[in-house]
Amino acid sequence: MKYISTRGGITPISFEDTVMMGLATDGGLLLPQTIPVIPFETLQKWSRLGYADLAFEVIRLFATDIPTETLQKLIDTSYASFDTDEVTPLVELNGLHILELFHGPTLAFKDIALQFLGNLFAYILEKRGGRLNILGATSGDTGSAAIYGVKGKKNIHIFILHPHKRVSPIQAMQMTTVPDANVFNIAIEGTFDDCQAIVKTIFNDLEFKERHHLGAVNSINWARVMAQVVYYIYACLRLKGTPLNPVHFSVPTGNFGDIFAGYVAKRMLNGLIGRLILATNENDILARFLTEGRYKKARQVVPTISPSMDIQIASNFERYLYYLMNESGELVKDAMTLFEQQGEIKFNEKQMETARGDMSALAVNQKLTTQTIKDFYHKSGYILDPHTAVGVAAAMAHRKALAGPIVCLATAHPAKFAEAVRAATGVEPPRPSSLNGIEQKPQRLTVMPCSMAEVKAFVEKHAL
Numbered sequence: 001m002k003y004i005s006t007r008g009g010i011t012p013i014s015f016e017d018t019v020m021m022g023l024a025t026d027g028g029l030l031l032p033q034t035i036p037v038i039p040f041e042t043l044q045k046w047s048r049l050g051y052a053d054l055a056f057e058v059i060r061l062f063a064t065d066i067p068t069e070t071l072q073k074l075i076d077t078s079y080a081s082f083d084t085d086e087v088t089p090l091v092e093l094n095g096l097h098i099l100e101l102f103h104g105p106t107l108a109f110k111d112i113a114l115q116f117l118g119n120l121f122a123y124i125l126e127k128r129g130g131r132l133n134i135l136g137a138t139s140g141d142t143g144s145a146a147i148y149g150v151k152g153k154k155n156i157h158i159f160i161l162h163p164h165k166r167v168s169p170i171q172a173m174q175m176t177t178v179p180d181a182n183v184f185n186i187a188i189e190g191t192f193d194d195c196q197a198i199v200k201t202i203f204n205d206l207e208f209k210e211r212h213h214l215g216a217v218n219s220i221n222w223a224r225v226m227a228q229v230v231y232y233i234y235a236c237l238r239l240k241g242t243p244l245n246p247v248h249f250s251v252p253t254g255n256f257g258d259i260f261a262g263y264v265a266k267r268m269l270n271g272l273i274g275r276l277i278l279a280t281n282e283n284d285i286l287a288r289f290l291t292e293g294r295y296k297k298a299r300q301v302v303p304t305i306s307p308s309m310d311i312q313i314a315s316n317f318e319r320y321l322y323y324l325m326n327e328s329g330e331l332v333k334d335a336m337t338l339f340e341q342q343g344e345i346k347f348n349e350k351q352m353e354t355a356r357g358d359m360s361a362l363a364v365n366q367k368l369t370t371q372t373i374k375d376f377y378h379k380s381g382y383i384l385d386p387h388t389a390v391g392v393a394a395a396m397a398h399r400k401a402l403a404g405p406i407v408c409l410a411t412a413h414p415a416k417f418a419e420a421v422r423a424a425t426g427v428e429p430p431r432p433s434s435l436n437g438i439e440q441k442p443q444r445l446t447v448m449p450c451s452m453a454e455v456k457a458f459v460e461k462h463a464l
């Protein structure tokens with residue numbers, strides 16, 4: 001399998017090069033040249049597989065340049081760190097199916113992709129004799145999942161910026177209590193946007209970037225999307241989706257990475273996956289795309305109780321745009337240029353018909369999110385985290401209109417967002433054993449003023 005850019009500006013490259021490149025050199029996002037459609041007989045065989053074996057079958061279709069035994073080992077190692085062999089258990093509650101994606105080491109769905117990506121990076125670097133200094137900014141979940149993905153790995157250092165005292169205490173401790181010497185936590189006296197701006201400016205210094213082999217781990221990396229395709233297929237096969245009784249998915253959405261993985265799975269399963277429900281919080285650029293037929297930048301980000309979905313621009317949306325624009329790199333490039341200049345992309349009727357066939361959307365406000373956590377707890381005793389609750393609320397709104405089971409992706413463990421849970425239910429969410437004693441562990445972090453120069457000097461000093 002070879003990979004191309006959504007903007008059509010690169011000659012096709014291998015899977016390994018795709019992983020190492022991250023963002024395409026022409027500014028676009030990387031995609032496989034074709035999305036394989038899985039024959040019915042193969043799916044019947046797949047339906048008997050456990051999670052890790054299914055992941056191997058799916059990922060080998062895309063990662064064709066990695067020897068199969070190596071790939072099997074990378075995948076088995078990645079999912080052995082989860083607290084259940086099922087990896088992503090499916091729970092039926094109140095007429096909905098909850099797909100629990102939070103059984104990894106940092107209790108959010110990002111572990112599913114980042115555990116694998118960490119092992120993949122280590123393998124490729126070892127083979128090629130390279131080194132990598134990962135630099136990123138986090139508002140909470142991505143940073144800890146990335147740190148856990150690469151901690152202790154050879155040839156990799158990781159530098160994660162977070163806004164000092166502005167991530168939840170659990171989220172901060174998940175990052176700062178990691179003892180491995182290749183992990184560097186930088187707490188910036190500023191906001192998440194300040195952290196992101198610093199990282200962006202450093203990446204724009206191409207000489208510095210190349211000299212230090214800087215790399216990113218955000219969701220624009222194709223390997224992250226690819227690893228997430230697996231659980232859509234897993235849930236669809238568990239629930240025995242058929243073209244007459246397809247399985248629908250409700251996806252709490254921020255950067256569009258997770259739901260785009262659902263779109264890839266939908267194409268691969270040709271009819272077995274029905275509707276993708278795109279659930280957002282008040283930051284609703286994507287919901288407005290479906291309701292208004294245009295993709296228009298919001299003025300600013302609204303902070304909510306589902307902070308991992310507080311985004312202004314959804315970086316993975318460009319991948320969907322590529323298919324919506326008949327796989328024309330030219331059209332995508334023009335649309336993205338226009339978006340950068342005018343902050344808006346308009347769509348024609350035919351494009352919107354296609355998009356509305358793939359997805360429906362709902363923006364769920366914080367009041368309804370809190371109410372959903374409360375109702376769900378009172379009806380079933382099950383505690384939703386606020387991100388999952390956004391998706392559950394959207395699923396409830398669609399339930400009457402859709403035949404077939406609806407799977408709600410549970411993207412975080414409620415213990416990560418205990419404050420919102422307490423406010424909604426009056427009870428403390430159960431605490432998973434991985435958090436036991438975390439308050440007593442020594443913390444390692446460097447607090448810094450909001451200064452690009454200081455961060456750069458720090459990276460310079462500690463880079464591999």
Ligand SMILES: *Cc1c(COP(=O)(O)O)cnc(C)c1O
Binds near residue numbers: 252258
């Ligand atoms: C990152 C995140 C999301 C949003 O996922 P995207 O792929 O960015 O759409 C939703 N919920 C939680 C808990 C997250 O950490």
